[in-house]
Amino acid sequence: MLESLDARVEPFKKSDTSVIRFKRPAVNPPAARRIVVDAPCLTCNAQKQSICAGLKEGEMEEFARIVRTRLVKAGQSVYREFEEAKYFFTIVTGEVRLANLLDDGRRQVTAFNSTGDIIGDHQKGYYLSDAEAICDTVVCQIPIKALDSFVEDLPAVRSALVAKIKDEANNLRRLAILLGRKTPVEKIASFLVNRAQKAGLSFNGTAEINLTMGRSDIADFLGLTIETVSRTITRLKNHGILEVPNAHSIIIKDMVELESLAEGEK
Amino acid sequence: MLESLDARVEPFKKSDTSVIRFKRPAVNPPAARRIVVDAPCLTCNAQKQSICAGLKEGEMEEFARIVRTRLVKAGQSVYREFEEAKYFFTIVTGEVRLANLLDDGRRQVTAFNSTGDIIGDHQKGYYLSDAEAICDTVVCQIPIKALDSFVEDLPAVRSALVAKIKDEANNLRRLAILLGRKTPVEKIASFLVNRAQKAGLSFNGTAEINLTMGRSDIADFLGLTIETVSRTITRLKNHGILEVPNAHSIIIKDMVELESLAEGEK
DNA sequence: CGGCTATTTGAGAGAAATCAAGGATAGTGG
DNA sequence: CCACTATCCTTGATTTCTCTCAAATAGCCG
Numbered sequence: 001m002l003e004s005l006d007a008r009v010e011p012f013k014k015s016d017t018s019v020i021r022f023k024r025p026a027v028n029p030p031a032a033r034r035i036v037v038d039a040p041c042l043t044c045n046a047q048k049q050s051i052c053a054g055l056k057e058g059e060m061e062e063f064a065r066i067v068r069t070r071l072v073k074a075g076q077s078v079y080r081e082f083e084e085a086k087y088f089f090t091i092v093t094g095e096v097r098l099a100n101l102l103d104d105g106r107r108q109v110t111a112f113n114s115t116g117d118i119i120g121d122h123q124k125g126y127y128l129s130d131a132e133a134i135c136d137t138v139v140c141q142i143p144i145k146a147l148d149s150f151v152e153d154l155p156a157v158r159s160a161l162v163a164k165i166k167d168e169a170n171n172l173r174r175l176a177i178l179l180g181r182k183t184p185v186e187k188i189a190s191f192l193v194n195r196a197q198k199a200g201l202s203f204n205g206t207a208e209i210n211l212t213m214g215r216s217d218i219a220d221f222l223g224l225t226i227e228t229v230s231r232t233i234t235r236l237k238n239h240g241i242l243e244v245p246n247a248h249s250i251i252i253k254d255m256v257e258l259e260s261l262a263e264g265e266k
Numbered sequence: 267m268l269e270s271l272d273a274r275v276e277p278f279k280k281s282d283t284s285v286i287r288f289k290r291p292a293v294n295p296p297a298a299r300r301i302v303v304d305a306p307c308l309t310c311n312a313q314k315q316s317i318c319a320g321l322k323e324g325e326m327e328e329f330a331r332i333v334r335t336r337l338v339k340a341g342q343s344v345y346r347e348f349e350e351a352k353y354f355f356t357i358v359t360g361e362v363r364l365a366n367l368l369d370d371g372r373r374q375v376t377a378f379n380s381t382g383d384i385i386g387d388h389q390k391g392y393y394l395s396d397a398e399a400i401c402d403t404v405v406c407q408i409p410i411k412a413l414d415s416f417v418e419d420l421p422a423v424r425s426a427l428v429a430k431i432k433d434e435a436n437n438l439r440r441l442a443i444l445l446g447r448k449t450p451v452e453k454i455a456s457f458l459v460n461r462a463q464k465a466g467l468s469f470n471g472t473a474e475i476n477l478t479m480g481r482s483d484i485a486d487f488l489g490l491t492i493e494t495v496s497r498t499i500t501r502l503k504n505h506g507i508l509e510v511p512n513a514h515s516i517i518i519k520d521m522v523e524l525e526s527l528a529e530g531e532k
Numbered sequence: 533c534g535g536c537t538a539t540t541t542g543a544g545a546g547a548a549a550t551c552a553a554g555g556a557t558a559g560t561g562g
Numbered sequence: 563c564c565a566c567t568a569t570c571c572t573t574g575a576t577t578t579c580t581c582t583c584a585a586a587t588a589g590c591c592g
Contacts, residue, residue, distance in 0.1 A: 165428070169435040170387075181374045216538085247539060264368045480571085
């Protein structure tokens with residue numbers, strides 16, 4: 001169509017769409033709804049890390065009444081972009097990826113979230129991303145309206161929530177810097193260093209990190225293809241910086257070197 | 267060093283650093299400090315667009331006492347990354363870019379801000395980005411501590427501020443999607459459509475937009491080189507989608523087409 | 533054990549970066 | 563007011579890195 005206007009004008013090409021990697025379902029499939037436990041706060045292991053950390057005795061009980069726990073199996077969605085937003089979710093165990101799709105199936109993963117993180121960003125009543133469980137994941141479902149009233153009344157919850165949003169913005173800023181200006185080696189190195197830090201393994205020796213997600217999730221997070229992710233990890237392995245016992249487990253042999261690569265100092 | 271360990275192993279290359287485009291100053295130069303007006307709120311044209319919008323009569327007077335207005339000339343910095351954070355700033359007139367540098371001078375611009383926007387993100391007492399005026403810019407300087415107490419007391423200010431942070435996160439998310447997965451044509455088209463929308467020119471006909479910033483700012487925002495930015499704009503011009511009377515002014519001739527390119531539908 | 537999926541590896545193409553001028557624009561000072 | 567200079571932008575030629583296409587291997591579950 002554009003081309004017909006002026007055949008001499010070079011048409012706009014884009015990547016081949018004959019293979020659509022990710023397809024938006026015509027109708028959102030029902031998310032997993034199995035309720036695992038009611039009022040589970042008393043035994044919740046994510047308690048100290050999430051927004052409920054600031055609740056006092058009585059408040060916690062009230063909170064426990066409004067939440068429900070759900071198991072979301074690996075690959076299932078917690079919610080989808082454009083779906084009506086009714087709940088926030090805190091992640092109790094497991095791991096969730098947040099992602100956005102372009103119309104032709106290209107995907108950008110914007111975050112990996114795990115225990116204690118809160119997800120459910122929405123605007124004008126609709127979620128802003130897809131949230132999908134990377135592995136079997138337990139989430140705690142909090143009605144948005146109920147949380148709003150908690151936020152009104154409890155400064156501790158409010159500031160915890162604001163801190164979460166700020167964290168999110170900071171992570172997205174760092175991601176934008178990585179996506180816009182870092183090389184594949186720097187991207188992979190940054191990703192691994194971050195993972196190690198998240199897991200509390202930031203000492204300068206050897207650290208084993210667990211990659212819950214597959215190569216395509218990593219690729220879509222770092223703005224690469226799975227082949228480039230694979231090749232780059234292989235290169236780091238050949239340099240003796242990493243060991244890769246299996247695809248989902250990586251041992252950092254030289255954290256100092258990896259950190260310096262992550263910052264583009266090589 | 268890496269190479270000496272194993273000469274057979276392909277070394278990690280990165281872009282040539284013989285030309286450092288952006289250099290972090292050894293000591294942060296003093297930002298512009300010329301005070302233009304004291305207590306300027308009564309005549310402030312950004313009032314209705316910024317966080318002070320929710321203030322009542324008496325509150326506004328109190329607010330006016332704590333703020334100062336500063337003129338920041340084109341190219342000067344409002345603040346720098348790692349500088350001690352004492353103030354938030356609302357932009358009264360002009361335009362500011364937020365940017366982060368890698369050690370070797372690569373730069374990622376993360377936002378362009380203009381009238382009514384509030385800048386000054388910080389963590390642990392230090393700013394998180396460089397903020398530089400693109401053109402002569404007037405900012406309203408608000409001590410962080412003072413704003414904090416306003417936030418405590420005034421729900422309207424609080425929610426306005428939270429909304430600003432959410433906006434920022436949303437913009438960064440969209441930027442990450444663009445940086446990670448869009449082609450140069452899609453990036454430029456998205457950028458221009460956004461600009462037109464910001465300026466309130468989203469109707470489907472012709473729209474003239476003003477590009478305050480230079481090509482290198484656009485390149486560093488979109489994760490491209492200036493050459494690619496220039497070539498891509500030329501291609502859009504050759505297709506009849508844009509007219510480019512001069513480098514800082516662009517007329518969108520076909521908004522529908524541009525929007526469809528922005529979303530990767532071609 | 534067999535089939536499926538995920539990952540790795542290889543070969544080749546293509547798009548954007550880099551390198552290199554040339555042209556336009558704006559700001560400065562005579 | 564105009565000439566001069568510095569900077570910015572555009573365009574061209576070439577290189578190179580990542581993507582794409584293709585196939586083999588490894589790992590996993592039934």
